[in-house]
Amino acid sequence: MMYYFDEQEERGGKQIRLILKTKEEVLGQIVLRLDEPDIAEIGMLLLNTPDKTAWASLLLQRAALHALLHEKKFLKIESAHMAPFEGVYQKEGFVKVAPSFFLKGLHPLESLMDLDHAARALGFVWEGPQMALEKVREETDEVALELAQSPYNIAALEAELGDLIFSTFSLGDFLGYEVSQVVLKGARKFASRMDAMRRVADENGAQSFKGQDAKTLLAWWAEARVRASAEASL
Structure with a gap:
């Protein structure tokens, strides 16, 4: 099934309606409210076929992307919209922080940058961009070595991928880019x-x-x- 997203701004850009559809029918839709400074809120989640939880996941992922693009730090779902999708919310990274709502943090990379800044404060600073780039290449080679194993070690590969991601972000941060x-x-x-x-x-x-x-x-x-x-x- 080939699906598309129809995205409509409402209320002067303070709300986005995301419609998941095919050429023949609408599969579901979600409303994302952007009124609060740091929090985007799911105002509605509807599916044409309620048991198609994969569609709910697609809508939630798209909503999270838009929340990030609007520089929100959290995505919130009130209790009125929980059932019957609580399992989907948990799968998509939402945490039940109170009886009345779920919350999902939208900046998991901030902790990586905090560590990089802390290392700089302790004097661990790249001599130049080429040195930082060489670290990225080194970590890429480490990932390649793990992938060459048959079968490869899942835990070791995960660790090397984490190192590669961190070194890439560290390069961007060193060059003065806002990594987020x-x-x-x-x-x-x-x-x-x-x-x-x-x-x-x-x-x-x-x-x-x-x-x-x-x-x-x-x-x-x-x-x-x-x-x-x-x-x-x-």
Whole structure:
């Protein structure tokens, strides 16, 4: 099934309605309220078929992305919208912090940056960008070594991936970028490209990406990049 998101701003941009749909029907929708300074709130979550919890996950993930793009720190769900999706909320990282609502933190990368800043304060500073970049390459090589194992060690690979992520963010921070903004821009770009790729697939008569060979997927991705770039420049 090939799905799309129809995104509509309401109340002067203080609310976003996200509609999950196919060409034939609406699958579900979610309303995201942006009134509070640091918190985005789910105002409504509806599914045409309530037992399709995968659709609820897709809507919650899209809502979290928009909350991040609006620089919110938390995503909140009031008790009125809990049932029958409590299990989905927990799966998507929400925590029940009171009897009346769930809360999800939206900046898990901040702790990494806090550690990087603390290391700098203790005198652990890169001599230059090339030194920081070399660390990224070193960690990439470590990931490659773990992947070369058959079977690879899941815990060891996870640890090396964490080191790679940290070193990449440390490079961005050293260069003066606000790392959260870099991540947000990357998320925005990837989301627009995925939407474009779904349209390309649909135009080619495909109901999903499953079963497509690598050559086809790469061709669709290349076309999606061109379209997304053109749309972004409008």
